[in-house]
Amino acid sequence: MRGDQILLLFTERYNDFSLPGGGIDEDKDIIVALKRELEEETGAQDVQVNEHYGFIEEYRPYWKPQFDLMHMTSHFFLCDVAPELADARMESHEVANGMKPVWMPVSEAVNHNRQVMARQEETMGQSIQRETFTLEKIADELVSA
Template sequence: MRLIAELVHPALTTREGRVLRRHAARGIVQREGAILLLYTERYDDFSFPGGGVAEGEAPVAALHRELAEETGATRIRVLDAYGIVEEYRPDRSPDHDLMHMTSHFYVCAIDATLGDARMESYEQANGMRPVWVDLQAAIAHNRAVLQRADLRMGLSIHRETFMLEHVAADAGSTVLQDAAGA
């Protein structure tokens, strides 16, 4: 899978120290001019559906599980591997100084109707919900959140906004056009 970017969070001053290593799988799902994202009320931002890859789990298997849980998606089809983002950011736990996250992005198609999402308790507490939204509107919204830089802003918004912009710039690609019509 191609490397799209290596992102270093602006608050991170070094990559030295105790590193928490994580892998995640995230879905790019588009249909009729809209993209399926997660809106999180606590952070007031949009993010791609997906999440952590468990020990011994393949990224595509994690993606299927996460899309179904977070969005209620059914008949999930992975159409293509889109790329990887390597991310370094501060870690808020007392056991680590920073997190090194590798996010595997996949272009997916799903059935038109979403079922019931099965959010984890922390996702429910954060007010996370799946939404179909215009891609440019999601980018503008996240940029405004970044501009305000209020205290509730999450750390992942930098990665999510970068990838939303990347997908928008790549909108003419065959893979993304095929996915939008699937």
């Protein structure tokens, strides 16, 4: 974050803003994965992890038909990055979904996501509720602090 600005990903396919991140195997180091994801998805450089902000544990329908539920724990961290972003190195599915890193006011991202949810857009992704909830907490706890 920089003032009220936060580094997010906008995904055209889902028309939403989300925090950078990705999945890791249980035996992998979360900080190493965090830095890698920030660098790959946003082009962030010189990533410094300052503190663990919190986590959300959720169960939701699994996208593979042979499974009923997916259990996921999402961790959130406060980080500093260099002022300039390098080119992002997105995976092919991220490029296909139209993901782009953006700095923007947290309140604008929250308002945009809320409008998408209110309209129940056909392309709305499953993660928008979690991402919007987290962005609301950030707006309340970190931006107005």
